[in-house]
Every structure is written in structure tokens, then in C-alpha cells.
Amino acid sequence: MTKRKNTMMLGALALTLGLTACGNTSGDSSSSNSSTTSPSTTAASGKVVKLKMWGGVPPESGPQAVVDDWNKKNPDIQVEYERYVNDDAGNLKLDTALLTGQSVDLFVNYSGTALKKRVDAGVALDLSSYTDYNIEQKMGSTTKDWQVNGKYYGIPTVKSTFFVWFNKEMLDQAGLKVPTSWTWKDMQDYATKLKADKRFGLVQHLESFPDSLDSALTHDGYTKKDGSSNLDNPLMGTWLDTLNTMMKDKSTPMLGEQLTTKMPVETMFLKGESAMLNAGSWIFRNSNNMKDNPRTFKIAFAPVPRLDSNEQNGIGRGGLGDFVSINAKTANKDAAWKFLKWYADGGLLPLASGGRIPASKDANVEDALKLLLGENESTYDIPSLKYVLFENKTPTFTRNLPQQVMDLRREEYEKFFLGKQDTATTLAAMVKRHNEFMKTTK
Structure with missing residues (x-):
């Protein structure tokens, strides 16, 4: 199912539920989550509050612990953990559960785009009423990147880092050094030699495929000074042509092969079928699993390359991630808040192995x-690991780009990589559709 279809389905679902959602609570009728009893009253009466947390990490990779x-x-x-896969189908499953009042008390957002959609749907709790936890003091100033309309609808809980993984044995054989600062042209040269x-x-995940576009546009702006779309920025063309x-x-x-085969790129890298992998730190849960992914080579790391040749213009995807929200419809908000504070302050430590x-x-x-x-x-x-993580x-x-812009951009660059249109046509189509979208949001 395409992202556009997902968005349309969720929009229709939200519209259908709009008149009745205000009275819904998390959980089905048989769940204790449907109770309106406060946590303190529940504890005093001897009943147990049951919470369900939805996240994208497999239970065995830390969440169950x-x-x-x-x-x-x-x-x-x-607390019970429910795993959903962080892809289009998995996010649709979570959004449907949230909008239909199924058992969800806490949930993890993996992008600002997904969070914004859930805030707009009224399913993420505004944490303004809780004053006993200073999110920015705990997590740092980049926490503000996760604000929606100046408010916090959850807590970012992990240091989110994206980088390039290298098979160091292949790198050494090719006489190439581990870079600490490089461009996509350098990446192209490395990939050709490797x-x-x-x-x-090189292989890379489709989810992080357009990260370099957002890096450049975060620096240069998604719109020009006159307010029109900047999706025809020259660096967009550089990205298209280089790839x-x-x-x-x-x-x-x-790209066509990757889309149709659903290529397991991390497995390919760990099996030696690619010398480089563009991915995030979550791959450690695979690379540390020597039973299912045996390897003899050492892994090195480098920052994701820039499109801009000017090092000062570099901006990488990362900062803080795994943004955990409380379902605005849960009857057990205070209990969920108690768990969330503990989770954020170190309770999630078992996930570090992944x-x-x-x-x-x-x-x-x-x-x-x-x-x-x-x-x-x-x-x-x-x-090199310490460099990408800390130095x-x-x-x-x-x-945090609107989902509609993500979709229209993806649809156009897919046409390009499938050979259906050239660079100029692709950029012009992106701009036209972006401008039309912006008119609808004024």
C-alpha cells in the first residue's frame, strides 16, 4: 500500500470517527484500560492498572526486558509491549488502533511527520499539564525539534544517529580510508571502487533514502524568499543524477528492483553482499546477532555524506529520536506518565544493545x-564508532515534513529512477505539486 493510500485511508477513518472519538478510551471493553479509575484509586482498591505500549523494536531486542x-x-x-513494524503498513496499523480506540496507552513515533499526523488526529496527549519533568533540561535543546505548535506531545528518548556502515576489510583492500567528512560525489567514487x-x-534503506534531500533543504529552506517551492534546488538535481x-x-x-524485491539491505551488508550501508544505529541489533548474521569482518563508520561541497553547510539527520507519546484517549494517563518518566530516564537501557x-x-x-x-x-x-556517536x-x-509533501516528492523521484522522466521534468513536477499543496494549507 502506498503512503498516499495510507494517508487517504487514515483521513477517511479520522473523519468517520470525528464525531464520536471524544468519548473513546484506550482498550477494548474487556480491558482494564477502559476504566476511568485514577491510578491512586486503582492501587488503593487492589486492582492493577494495565498499560500497553506500541513500538517498532522487536521485543527480544530490549523492549521485553x-x-x-x-x-x-x-x-x-x-505494562505489555506490542510491536509494530516501522513501515507504511505498520504505521497504518498503529494509527488505525489509535483512531478506533483499540488498546494503546503509549506509542513510539519515529519521525516528526508521523507525530504531526497523530497530533492533528487528536490521539497524542499534550503534556503541558505535567510540570514535574523538565524535558529540555533532561534531553537538551534539540528536544525543541519535536515540538508541535510549541508544545510537547511526548518525550524523545534516545540519541538518534544515522551514519554509513563500512565493511572495513573491503575498505582496506581497496586502499580507502574511513572518511570523517565527505560528499555524495565521494560516496559515488567509493561505491564504484568497492x-x-x-x-x-552501497545499499540503503528506503526510509532513509531521501535524508540527503532534507539535509540540504533544512539548510537552504523548503521554500524560496518569495514563498514558492524550493524543491528544484540545484542540490536536488545533484542527488538525482548522482544516484x-x-x-x-x-x-x-x-530503485525499481529494491521496491519490488523488498531488499533486506542490512542482511546483505552483513553477508558481505555490499561494502557500505546507509542506515542508523538500530542496525546494531542485527550486527550483534552473530547467530543469525555471522561475520568475520570488522565494521567501521562514517557520517552520512553531504550534497553540498561546503562542509559548513552540512546538516545530518539525527539529534533525538524514539519520541514516546501517551494516547490522549487512555483512561490511565497518570499511570502512563509515571512509566514514561522512568522509561526516559534510563528504564529503556536494555534497548542499548540494539x-x-x-x-x-x-x-x-x-x-x-x-x-x-x-x-x-x-x-x-x-x-570511528566513537566519532559518529559522540565526536x-x-x-x-x-x-517533520508534511506527509503529503513526502508522498508527492517520493512519487516524482520514483518516476525519475524508473526512467519515466528526466531530471528537469522531475524537479518541475515536484515544485508544481508542492506549490499546489501549499495553496491548500493557507
Whole structure:
């Protein structure tokens, strides 16, 4: 199902429920979540508050350990974890559950775009009434990237980092150094030198595929001074042409092939079928799983390259992530808030083994690093890892582009990579559709 169809379905669903949603609560009729009893009254009466948290990380990669730890210490508030896949279908599943009053008390947002859509639908709780937790003091100033209309509808809980993963053995064989600052033209050169029969130079996730576009437009602006669309920025053309050349020389997969085969790019990288992987820190849950992904090579890391040749203009996707919201319709808001504060301040630590480093200043970073590397420290290039995680000072952005703009942009660049239109036509179509969208939002 396309993102456009997903958006249309959710819009229709929200409209249908609009007249009745105000009276809904989280959970079905058999769940304790449908009770309007306050947490304190529930505890006093001997009843147990039951919460359900939805997130995109597999339970075995940390979430189950988190809720087990909480449940052991808090017999009066018990949490259950529900996994949804962070893709179009998975996000539709979560949004449908939220809008139809199914059992959701807390949920994790993985982009500002997804959060904004849920705030507009009225399913994310405004945390303004809770004054016992200073989000910005705990997480830092970049927390503001997650505000919607100047308010917090949740807490960003992890340090979100995106970078390029290298098969260091292949890198050494090609005589290439691990870069600390580079451009997409450099990436193209590396990919060409690193490709081989049955091996790509670079693979990347479709979710992070347009990150470089947002990096450039975060710096230059999505609109020009006159208010018109800036989606025909010259750097957009640079991105299209560079990747197209890489696809044609087979240093990176053709987009059409990746779309139809649903390429497992992280598995390909860990099996040695690609020398580079453009992805985030969540891949550690795969790279540390030596049973299912055995490897003998060491992994090195580099920042995601820039489109702009000027190093000062570089902005990388990252900052803070895993933004946890409370369902505005849950009957157990205070209990959910109690859990969320604990989770954000270090309760989520077991997720560090899968690459999720807690963002709170009160969390133990040293313990997180130990969990991150586990018994596999010798299989990573530690200096380059520390650089991308802690030493790289490149400014970051959180993607919060409206879903409609994400969709129209994707539809046009897919036509380009599928050979249906040239660069100029693609950029012109993006601008035309963006301008039309902006007229509808005035």
C-alpha cells in the first residue's frame, strides 16, 4: 500500500470517527484500560492498572526486558509491549488502533511527520499539564525539534544517529580510508571502487533514502524568499543524477528492483553482499546477532555524506529520536506518565544493545555503551564508532515534513529512477505539486 493510500485511508477513518472519538478510551471493553479509575484509586482498591505500549523494536531486542524490569518493580501498574513494524503498513496499523480506540496507552513515533499526523488526529496527549519533568533540561535543546505548535506531545528518548556502515576489510583492500567528512560525489567514487561481481558498493534503506534531500533543504529552506517551492534546488538535481549514475553502473541497486524485491539491505551488508550501508544505529541489533548474521569482518563508520561541497553547510539527520507519546484517549494517563518518566530516564537501557542510546542526562551512558558492544567489541572499529556517536559536531535535523509533501516528492523521484522522466521534468513536477499543496494549507 502506498503512503498516499495510507494517508487517504487514515483521513477517511479520522473523519468517520470525528464525531464520536471524544468519548473513546484506550482498550477494548474487556480491558482494564477502559476504566476511568485514577491510578491512586486503582492501587488503593487492589486492582492493577494495565498499560500497553506500541513500538517498532522487536521485543527480544530490549523492549521485553524493559517491561519485565518495570513490571517486577511496579505490581500495581503492569505494562505489555506490542510491536509494530516501522513501515507504511505498520504505521497504518498503529494509527488505525489509535483512531478506533483499540488498546494503546503509549506509542513510539519515529519521525516528526508521523507525530504531526497523530497530533492533528487528536490521539497524542499534550503534556503541558505535567510540570514535574523538565524535558529540555533532561534531553537538551534539540528536544525543541519535536515540538508541535510549541508544545510537547511526548518525550524523545534516545540519541538518534544515522551514519554509513563500512565493511572495513573491503575498505582496506581497496586502499580507502574511513572518511570523517565527505560528499555524495565521494560516496559515488567509493561505491564504484568497492563494487564487485555479486557485490554492491552501497545499499540503503528506503526510509532513509531521501535524508540527503532534507539535509540540504533544512539548510537552504523548503521554500524560496518569495514563498514558492524550493524543491528544484540545484542540490536536488545533484542527488538525482548522482544516484542515477550509481544505479546504472550497478554500484547501488536500481530503485525499481529494491521496491519490488523488498531488499533486506542490512542482511546483505552483513553477508558481505555490499561494502557500505546507509542506515542508523538500530542496525546494531542485527550486527550483534552473530547467530543469525555471522561475520568475520570488522565494521567501521562514517557520517552520512553531504550534497553540498561546503562542509559548513552540512546538516545530518539525527539529534533525538524514539519520541514516546501517551494516547490522549487512555483512561490511565497518570499511570502512563509515571512509566514514561522512568522509561526516559534510563528504564529503556536494555534497548542499548540494539543501538538505542538513552538521551536523558540521568541515564548511564557507560552502561549503554557496554550493552551496545556486548561481547562483540572486537568486531567494530571503535575510533570511528566513537566519532559518529559522540565526536561528530555536524548539526542535525528531525524530519517533520508534511506527509503529503513526502508522498508527492517520493512519487516524482520514483518516476525519475524508473526512467519515466528526466531530471528537469522531475524537479518541475515536484515544485508544481508542492506549490499546489501549499495553496491548500493557507
